[in-house]
Amino acid sequence: MSNTHADTVLFVRDTMLPQQEPPASTVGALGWAKANLFSGWFNTTLTILSALFILYLLSGLVPWFASPTWYAASLTECREILAGHEGACWGVIRERWLQLMFGFYPSELYWRPVLALVLLFVAVAPVLFADYVPSKLLGFTALYPFIAVWLLWGGTIWAPVMALLGFVVAFFVFRYASKQISPALALIAGVIAALLWWMVITPAITPDLSRLLPIGIEAVQSRQFGGFMLSITIGVTAIMCSLPIGILLALGRQSDLVLVKAICVGFIEFIRGVPLITLLFVASTLLNIFMPPGTNFDIILRVMIMVTLFASAYMAEVIRGGLAALPKGQYEGADSLGLDYWQSQRLIIMPQALKISIPGIVSTFIGVFKDTTLVSIISMFDPLGLSNAIRADTAWNGVYWELFIFIGAVFFIFCFSMSRYSMYLERKLQTGHR
Structure with missing residues (x-):
């Protein structure tokens, strides 16, 4: 019996044990925290001190942000609701957010800038997301600037x-x-x-x-524009126009034609050597002096032109950096294919230069959009200019942080979106080195 039992004993495993989960302390959030936050006594001490500091900040910020003042009609009413405690007066945002968005645009015509904004997303979709949006919409993209001008100004x-x-x-x-x-x-x-x-x-x-x-x-005067509508109008126009002008300036700066090169270099260096606020003052006050008598040159159009020229000069230098980064073999390859100058630029050189320049181009776009707040210096009611007008009201005299936090949050949404799209485009085009 024992011999029979001995014959059936296997010394080689014929089945595999089920795979076990890795230890909980080495994977997931707990594993990451152990490896990065509590990997030693020094890191553990820094983590605890940092956590205590963050809790201290949150203990003061959360009650301030969560104050029950959304329906207050004045700063005095906010103080009565808070009863001596610290807190934000959000009633000013509830009451004036439409003014911060549209300025003094007629309220019954708000649908026009809203429609223009919606159509803007439709127009840029085939450009920004060419893989997902049909190219037939490019025709609408070309028509959009004229549609937007008609909707906004009437x-x-x-x-x-x-x-x-x-x-x-x-x-x-x-x-x-x-x-x-x-x-x-x-x-x-x-x-x-x-x-x-x-x-x-x-x-x-x-x-x-x-x-x-x-x-x-119905026609709307430019003096009724304001708020984020004004900033978006100026910013989008400057962004759309500065890229092609910057490309031409960058190519002109590298041209073998002496006159073309001198004009482009002179323009770029002059614009980059003058503060934007100076150009805005020129657009606001001095430009009409050089116009024929009786000429009605719209103030917003003047500002758009100056901001576009300012952005174009910086865009030209960004793109020139991309052109300089290309190896000489790319130019020689284009010549070997028998392409003329414009064909080689369109098919070989410029696509690679723009791909290299994506971070600098988007950074310039973000800077231009934020610089639109400078128009408040020339008495145009951008969001910052409107915040001063709102605080001039006796009901809200003394409100500061709430307005600036709201304005900063909206600017952050636009600028962060542009930054994320830049990262998406870099990954799509594989601009990084492996």
Whole structure:
């Protein structure tokens, strides 16, 4: 019996034990904390002291932020609700947040800037997310600037239509002239044709068209713009226009044509050597001196032009850095394929330079958007300018932190979104070195 039992005993395992979970102290949040926060007596001491300091800060900040003053109608009422305790007066945000968003824009027309903002996201979608949005929307992207101007300022529809036709004229002139002369001269011819259309033909035709076909919406004056609507309008315009202008300036600075190079270098160095606030003062006060008498040059348009030129100069240097980072072999490869200058720039050089320059480009965009707050210096009611106007009201005289925290939070949302998109684009294009 014992021999039979001995014959059935196996000395080699014929089954595998089930896999066990790793120790809880080495994985997950607990494992990370043990490895990074409590890996030794020094790190443990720093972790405890830091936790106590954070708890001390939260003990003061949480009650301040959680104060029950949302429905207060004045600073005095906030103080009565708090009964001597420290706390924020959020009633000013509840009562004035629409003013911080839209400035003095007519309340019955709020739907127009809201619609313009929604259409902005639709217009930029095929540019920012080309892999997920059909390219057919690029046609709407090209039309959006004219639609947005009409929605925000109102008036006759023929003004933006004539502005759009100016670009169409420039395109056809460039296309025809490029077959006869060099692309650079053809581009100059297209620009001249567009300027003639806008300055000569448009003023002569638009009034008659408005009388024959009075299509339009209620006009809104630029002095009624304000708040984040004003900042977004100036910032988006500067961001959209500064990139192509910056590309042209960067290429012009590296041009072999002495005159073109001198003009681009002079423009870039002059703009980068002058503070933005000085340019805004020029746009606000001095520019009208050089205009013909009776010329009505919109103040917001003047500011847009100055901010765009300022951003273009910095954008040109960012892109020039990307061009300088490319190895010489890329240029030689383009030459070996028989490509001319513009073909090599469009197909080989510029895509790589822009890919390298993504962090600097987005950083410039963020800086431009934040710099729109400087328009408060020239008496334009951006969010910071409106905060001063709100505090001038006797009901809210003395409120500071609540307004600035709200304004800072909205700016953070926009700037953080641009930063996250930059990181997404870098990962998508694999700009980092492996």
